[in-house]
Amino acid sequence: MRISHILAAIVALATATLAATIDSQTAGSNFVGNSTNYFGESFTTPGGGPWNDIGFNFYSNIPATTPVAVGTAFMLSEEYSGLPSGLSSSTPGFLAASTSISSGQFIFDSSLVLQPDTQYFLYATTPFSITAGRPDFSGQAYISIGGSQDFTLLNGIEDANFLVSGNVTTPEPSSIVVTLPALGLFIMAQKRDRRHVRERVDES
Numbered sequence: 001m002r003i004s005h006i007l008a009a010i011v012a013l014a015t016a017t018l019a020a021t022i023d024s025q026t027a028g029s030n031f032v033g034n035s036t037n038y039f040g041e042s043f044t045t046p047g048g049g050p051w052n053d054i055g056f057n058f059y060s061n062i063p064a065t066t067p068v069a070v071g072t073a074f075m076l077s078e079e080y081s082g083l084p085s086g087l088s089s090s091t092p093g094f095l096a097a098s099t100s101i102s103s104g105q106f107i108f109d110s111s112l113v114l115q116p117d118t119q120y121f122l123y124a125t126t127p128f129s130i131t132a133g134r135p136d137f138s139g140q141a142y143i144s145i146g147g148s149q150d151f152t153l154l155n156g157i158e159d160a161n162f163l164v165s166g167n168v169t170t171p172e173p174s175s176i177v178v179t180l181p182a183l184g185l186f187i188m189a190q191k192r193d194r195r196h197v198r199e200r201v202d203e204s
Contacts, residue, residue: 022051022114024163026064028133032143032154038084039130040123040142040151041160049116051166056098056122057105058130064161067104071126072097075112084125084147093121105163113169122164123151132158 023043032039039058045051054075057067074080078093089097098106106122114120123142132141134157141154154160 020165020168022046022049022054022164022166023138025138025159026059026161026163028064028131028159028161029062030133030158031062031129031131032158033129035129036127036146038124038127038144038147038151039154039160040080040121040144041139041162042079042119042121042142043139043162043164044119045114045116047116048168049114049166050169051114052110052112052169053167054096054108054112054114054164055102055105055166056108056164057162058124058128059161059163060129060131062131062161064131067163068128068130069098069101069104069106069124070128071124073106073122073124074098075108076121076123077118079121080123080142081150081152083150084123084144087123087125095120105165114164114166131161133161134159 022045041058056073056075057069060066060068074087074091074097075095076091076093077095080087080091080093082091088094096108096112099109100107106124121142127147130141132154139159139162141158141160142151143154144151
């Protein structure tokens with residue numbers, strides 16, 4: 001196997017194993033139990049990234065351990081103050097709509113890339129219950145009561161329990177550095193094996 005192929009495989013492996021939590025809030029202790037309401041949440045990505053293969057979920061219990069996602073979620077780059085039924089690809093700030101749900105999490109197409117140090121807004125188009133609170137105020141929760149009122153801040157101070165995760169789209173330099181010693185050992189082993197083969201040929 002060529003060294004370039006090995007290096008490419010190592011880089012690909014480093015990239016594939018970097019799935020991580022991008023932002024989360026799980027300490028909220030208020031239960032928003034009216035399942036006829038619609039919810040949204042804002043969050044700000046940390047440094048690092050960028051990320052794709054994005055997943056997002058709210059939580060339906062306290063403590064926040066059970067992820068919940070129902071219907072479709074829209075990821076926007078700006079706050080939305082309309083009705084849930086008004087969300088579409090034409091909504092100002094539209095970035096992507098979720099394509100499926102897996103294990104209680106909205107899943108987005110890999111073409112959606114979240115940038116570091118950037119605020120995003122997610123809104124769901126189906127009603128369900130969530131949990132919320134304000135222990136660290138990392139974002140803002142939004143509510144549309146019964147779907148007949150525009151999205152507005154949930155109690156003005158609430159932050160939903162949520163988790164957003166994804167894969168870093170390029171390998172971290174530290175990940176590549178970690179693999180270089182292993183690559184060096186592999187190269188040395190290949191050279192040793194080739195030398196032993198030449199020695200056996202010379203002896204024969």
